[in-house]
Amino acid sequence: MNDGDELIVPPDVVYVTYIRTTPREVWDALTQSAFTKQFFFGRTVESDWKQGSPWRLVMPDGRTDVAGEVLVSDQPRKLQVTWFVEWLHDAPKEPTIITYDIEPVGELVKLTMTQHTDAKIPRKFLEAGKQGWAAILSSLKSLLETGEALTIKMNPPE
């Protein structure tokens, strides 16, 4: 966030975890299904992760969970995507933007997940999303540090 991209709208959520690993591993974990299905509630990802490309987060049953566009792809330092929850009929039409910043700090890697949107997101979505992100990021940390993700359950949407 110090590299000149000023935030016009302050973010809604900023989550940070420090992981004993390399930036490359964190990048791979965020962009490859072999990793995401272990720590991201069983979901896989589809994209070539190039700027301007579409990306999708796919549920274990094959339905699309989240879809969007890759806004910034600076491997292995920064990944920014738009985030539309596909199955929420009353979801806001304005995009939510998710940014992952990956920085080495000593022997650790600082992973910052920032969520911001211009839309007024109903609090129920924000709260559910927040609990999900805390689980996802701590499971990712566990996976990269110990080889095992955390057992967290999240029921598929009705």
Place this chain on the structure above:
Amino acid sequence: MSEAVNDVFRALADPSRRALLDALFKRNGQTLGELCDGMAMTRQAVTKHLALLEDANLVAVVWRGREKLHYLNPVPIHEISERWISKYERGRLSALSDLKKALESDDE
């Protein structure tokens, strides 16, 4: 890891710091000035507590121009509950009661 866990417990052990986290839970992304408004503490005390919360990674900061915005970061608490408490699943109840004792007795 254990040092990070100690930092989290130490940070959470203080009622003023818990009050700051509660304030950020109610409204995320506040400046130092905004956080001071709601607190019965000097600006210096709030600054000191925020620094400790930042060190424990319970507060994440974002710069907007010259303004430093403070965000509640619950990820370390989740890490503790998942990795540390559920590791001792069978001792879950006693672990929780130890946690309660540690949080309540360690008010500095």
